[in-house]
Each structure stands twice: as structure tokens, then as C-alpha cells.
Amino acid sequence: MLGEAAVGGGRIEGVTTTSSGLGDSGSAFPGALLVATPQIEEPTFRRTVILLLEHLADGSLGVVLNDPSSVPAAEVMPMWSGVLHTDICVGGPVQTDAAVAVARLDPAATASPPEGLRPIAGPWAxxxxxxxxxxxxxxxxxxxxxxxxxxxxxxxxxxxxxTGSWWVVDSAPGDLALGRRRGREGAWWSVLRRQRNDLRLASTFPEDPSLN
Known part of the structure; x- marks a missing residue:
């Protein structure tokens, strides 16, 4: 179910186009952000912000927004170099040679995007x-x-x-650029600081929890 993507094909099979509804901070849904809580200490996911693309009974799939790299997108998908941002991001530890492209759509295109764009939720495809x-x-x-x-x-x-490993929050239109603009730490803080609940306070947590 988690799908397959391949450099050169770049496709994720079975990505859902249905959202379970925005605004429910207690459960995950396509188009939401998963924000790593301080209890995640594993380097791969520590202070990551993940855009959830699929969330079904048999599994879930997303991409890490805030793990930028200096690898040019043109080296991986030269045909798309005029559309994609210049550098790639590391989307996660699964199939690290697989290319996955996520787009923020023009508001006029979200209701009926052209062929080649599979809507997820909100502006995302x-x-x-x-x-x-x-x-x-x-x-x-x-x-x-x-x-x-x-x-x-x-x-x-x-x-x-x-078990409290992730906070679930709404995504915002500019989130696709979070990692390349702010890096891992900056993006994590930025998402928490814009919340209007107790999560805003979490952005003040020290890097070392023992100092809290």
C-alpha cells in the first residue's frame, strides 16, 4: 500500500485523493503536518515536519519538508528543472532513490487540476x-x-x-518551502510558533530536554 516510486518514473501508486477533513488536531489526515515532538530523539525524524500525503487503514505515507540538500533537481529529473525548485529535499528513509514531487497548486486549479497532478487536499498535489x-x-x-x-x-x-510522538496541525500554503528557507530547526520552530494553542509554547523547548 505504501506505494512505489522510482527515479525516472517518479510515481506513487495508490496515493489517496480524499481528506478526512481539516482542523481535527487529534487525528492524522492527508494534507496535515506531522510535527515531531521532543520525545523523538532518533536523528532521522528529530524535529521533522512531515506533509502527510496518504493515511489509510493499511498504512500512511508522507514527505519530510525540512531536510534540504544541495543536490540539484536537474540531476535527478532534468525534464522538470523549469518547474521544480532548484535543489531536492530528503523526503524520508524509505526508498531513498525514489523521486517524489509535491506541488502547491494555484487556487484556480485546485478544483480541477490538469492531468499529471493528483490532488491530495487543499493546495497540495x-x-x-x-x-x-x-x-x-x-x-x-x-x-x-x-x-x-x-x-x-x-x-x-x-x-x-x-504515544505522543507527533503533533498533528494544519498545513499552510507556504509550507513546501519551509525546509529550504529555514532548515530543519527553523522550520520546526516556525510551524509551532504559528499555532494558537499550547503547541506555541513547545517552540520554546530547549534542544536538550534535560535543560527544560
Whole structure:
């Protein structure tokens, strides 16, 4: 279920196009952000912000927004170099040679995006990298190429949410650029600081929890 993507094909099979509804901070849904809580100390996911692309009974899939790299997107997907942001981001530890492109759509295109763009929720869509770039570029405001993704098996993400590993918050239109603009730490703080609840206070947590 978690899908397959490949450099050169760049497709994720089975990505859902249905959202369970925005605004429910107690459960995950496509288009939401998963923000790592301080209890995650594993370097791969520590202080990550993940855009959730799929959340179904048999598994979940997302991309890490705030793990930028200096690898040019043109080296991986040269056909799309005029549409994608210049550098790639590391999307997660699963299939790290797989290319996944996520786009922020123009508001006018969200209701009926052109072929080659698979809507997720809100302004977000997965780009079919086998499609013709010129056919989709007019509908895209911003697009980011990721290598790899974050994946969870059946019930795994729900279990991590129950144990307090992730906060679930709404995404914002500018979030696709979070990592490349602010880096890992800056993006994590930025997402928490814009919250209007107790999560805003979490942005003040020291890097070393023992100092709190």
C-alpha cells in the first residue's frame, strides 16, 4: 500500500485523493503536518515536519519538508528543472532513490487540476513525473522534489500518535518551502510558533530536554 516510486518514473501508486477533513488536531489526515515532538530523539525524524500525503487503514505515507540538500533537481529529473525548485529535499528513509514531487497548486486549479497532478487536499498535489511538464506547469505555484519518503504500516502511525510522538496541525500554503528557507530547526520552530494553542509554547523547548 505504501506505494512505489522510482527515479525516472517518479510515481506513487495508490496515493489517496480524499481528506478526512481539516482542523481535527487529534487525528492524522492527508494534507496535515506531522510535527515531531521532543520525545523523538532518533536523528532521522528529530524535529521533522512531515506533509502527510496518504493515511489509510493499511498504512500512511508522507514527505519530510525540512531536510534540504544541495543536490540539484536537474540531476535527478532534468525534464522538470523549469518547474521544480532548484535543489531536492530528503523526503524520508524509505526508498531513498525514489523521486517524489509535491506541488502547491494555484487556487484556480485546485478544483480541477490538469492531468499529471493528483490532488491530495487543499493546495497540495502529487506530480506524475511521467507526464508532460508543460501540461502542468501553469497550475503549479511551487513544486518540490524529494528523494525518499516516510512510510508507516497498518496502525503504526496511529500508535505513534497515541504515544505522543507527533503533533498533528494544519498545513499552510507556504509550507513546501519551509525546509529550504529555514532548515530543519527553523522550520520546526516556525510551524509551532504559528499555532494558537499550547503547541506555541513547545517552540520554546530547549534542544536538550534535560535543560527544560
Amino acid at each position: 502529487v506530480v506524475d513525473l511521467d507526464s508532460e511538464p508543460m501540461a502542468t506547469s501553469g497550475a503549479i505555484v511551487d513544486a518540490q522534489l524529494f528523494l525518499g519518503y516516510a512510510g508507516w504500516g497498518a496502525g503504526q502511525l496511529a500508535g505513534e500518535l497515541r
